[in-house]
Amino acid sequence: MKKIIIFLLIIVPFFVFAQETNEQLWEKANAFYTTEEYQQAVSSYEQILATGEESAKLYFNLGNAYFKTGDINNAILNYERAKVLAPHDEDVAFNLQIANQYVVTKVEELPKPFFLRWKESVINKYPTDTWAFISIVSFVLFLLLLGAFLFSKRVALKRISFWIGIFSVLLSGFAFSHAAQQKNKINKRNHAIVFCPRVTVKSSPSETGTDLFLIYEGLKLEVTDQLNSWTEIKLADGNQGWLPDSCIVRI
């Protein structure tokens, strides 16, 4: 017991100290942004990221700072990262849309069936943890209702608890799967932003491949495969091809 306390006494100050500097950095970076010293703001935000911590807010602010310094590629990258963590944040979507106006390549997105669009919009309504929380709460509710159903003597109560119980167990399942999908997005990181000012997409993973099409910096694309130093990408309009790794940064 004594040992544990000593251990905690040693560890906690480090922990607190680290937390404090990040908070301080955050305040400092925001202050830099307010006084329009965007370059310093960028480096302060990046320092926070270097400690291995992240948040949607952080990515959003970093994207803003990059945008103000004129680095549109990094701005888009950070907005996209913020969007992964906070898919339904309006500010992120708005700024991303403005930053995307600077992207030269215009890609018409393939139309998706309506149920996929609905599903996506439902999934994107909340980040992972909110879905996880919803799942837990509805599961607990289900258990309570199940209890009510089993032990209640009243027919009406039984009936209500039966239906709501079924609904909540379904909700719990859906929320769980949505949380899983959101988590999957964070883990897989299968989207990327083009950083080369101008790059030719090849038909095969080598310099000798046929030139398929040209894309310009700032474009978001999907990563489908990887071979040596080449990446297979897929545009939103369905075009596919190979790019050198060095030209893209994963979201």
Next chain:
Amino acid sequence: MMKKLITYIFFVCVAIAARAEQTRFTMSAPNAVEMGQQFRLSFQLNDRGSNLQLPPGLSDNFQILMGPSTGQSTSIQTINGKTTTEITYSYTYILRARAEGKFEVRPASVEVNGKVFESNSLTIQVVKAQASTPAQSGTSQAEQGTTQNIDLDKDNLFVRVDLSKRNVYRGEQIIATVKLYVNPNVPIHGFDDVNLPTYEGFYTQDIEIPQQINFTREVYNDKIYQVGILKKTILFPQQNGRLTIEPFSMALLVRQRVKARSFFDDFFDNYRTVKARVTSDAVAVNVKDLPTAPAHFMGGVGNFQLSSEISSTNVSTNDAVTLKVRISGNGNIRLVRSPKLELPSDFEVYDPRTTDNVSATNNGATGTKTIEYLFQPRFEGDYTIPPIRFAYFNPATGKYDTKATESYTLHVEKGTEEQNTTVVSSLRKEDLQLIGQDIRYIKSGKAMLQVKGYTFYGSTIFYLIYLISAVLFVVLYFVYRKKARENANIALVRNKKANRVATKRLKAAATFMKQNNNEAFHDAILKAFWGYLSDKLSIPIADLNRENAVSKLKDKNVSDEVIQDFEEVVEQCEFARYAPVGGAEARHDLYKKAETTMSRFEKQIKR
């Protein structure tokens, strides 16, 4: 002040008096003469005068050779039957200059009807005698023949562009005069092939000059020339650096006498016309760039004044308001752009109308530019029309000057209904005007940092919550079920025992009946019933009364007849307990009835 006024009035009176008497006294002489050359100084007077006083100091510089010779001319005019007679008296002196230089001849005076009049003053320039010029007064044919064919070279015949300034700012005006210089002895009688200069790099404006070219005497390079002005132009340089006015040329027609070849030639016309081509020199102008312009610089270079005028400051909505701004002055007024009027954004603003009224004079371009801003306020309220600022470059000081109009306060009242109906849309919805676009501002507050990739979902706690809640549920379920089962067992036992207990109590009642113990008998029957129902219906004895027992029995589908019997039995028992009515007979009947009811209960209450 008073003194000035009096002097002024005096002069005005004198002027009026002079005008009234119509007495004119003028002095005239050539403005340039050669040394030793004779010339005339003549005075004209339209009235009989006396005591002519020559200009004082005249004889210091000029030698009076002859004079005065007086002359008189009469002209009679009849206009619309009105005859006016004008007699002009002239006094002529012949003078000769004593020395070279520029001399001023002060006014002469004359007395007319006892009043003294003064003439104008003159300036006479005396240059040294031209060597090649023989006696001017040569009149003989022979002499003229020799003097006629003087060389038509650059000395005697040339054109040049005279510029008022050579070193200017961009946009500053220059007056360019195209002049023809002719030796007085060269008879010119026409022009041909006139290519007037093209002023490249300049914005030009011509000055009106008389169609007929008037030759005046002028001294140039110490020589007397007859000078004719061909063209006068105001130039506004539009480029920086060295601008060159390219040479231009023209042909002059000169009458020349052909040398007599024979005696007979003299009898015929032996003049011929010679074309002499003259070409000017190129002239360069050095144009300086303007210093850094202030915000409201509209391209004006010169000296300007600014005034403004508003049609009304008290209007109702949808009335048109005109703001007139007048820029007047001397300079490149035609090239001045209209200054911007900054109005409240919900005003209906029309394009400003600009009118120029510029006259080109020898002093340069002078005039006014009138800009009319027309706008309609759409909504009532008090608006401020900000002052219009107008900056211009003053080349005289080499600095920018800024003038501003006054600002106006516009009071707008709501227009009447009729006025509104004349407007196409009286109810106007203003669209949101997007002025600029920018990203949204950064988020403040706590950063809410987390370790990269960490989510609550998938963490141990996440799954543990599921597990714990499920386990908790199962445990609770079993605990609760066990308890419920135990409760159910007690009820069942009691249910099953109920009948036996009831029969026992009824048997006790039977023994009481035999003993004729009235109170105990009834008591026992009631106990038997209540105990039985309490066990059967799982209602505690304390909570049991007739009403809920009856309703419960009805729930259990016990027939009304049995319930009625039960009620009768209970009623009789309760009644008989305190007031014994019947004898043994009645008790027996009651007992029987209780027994049958009980057995029917047992049949009908299934569970």
